[in-house]
Amino acid sequence: MITKRFLLTLILFAGISSLSIAQSATHKTDVNKDIDVVRVYEQVVKEGYGTPFIYKKLATAYYYKSEYDKAVTWFQKLFSEEKNTDPELATQYNQALKAVAATSSKNSLKDIF
Known part of the structure; x- marks a missing residue:
């Protein structure tokens, strides 16, 4: 009786182990998460291949990163x-201009005081 229980427990353990290993092996990594698209686009522009599509992607990326001077x-x-x-692009551009103007006015006030 003890050997049957032991054998059943061993088979159950082996089955569960093989299922957990099979599930962890199917995990795919997303390579695009590790790529900084902004740096890639900037390198493309630096090499002389800038297009309006790339400029739009860079502007919106910097806008959403709150780096308004680069976005402008x-x-x-x-x-x-x-x-x-x-x-929507016009709105983002106007807001970025306002943010840059506000930042420059704050910096000029700091210089005065």
Whole structure:
């Protein structure tokens, strides 16, 4: 009787172990999570292959990172290459300009005092 229990416990343990190993082996890693797209796009622009699509991606990426001075730079390059038809981009550009202006006025007040 003890050997049957032992054998049943051993089979159950082996089955559970093989299932857990099989589930952990199917985990796929996402390579795109490790790539900083902003750096890649900046390198592409530095090599001379800048397009309005890339400028738009860089501008919105910096806007959402709250790096408004860089966002304004890329928005200006984008709008110099093509006419803006997206109202959301215009809103982001205006807000970035306001943020840069507010930051520069704060810095000038710090210099005074």
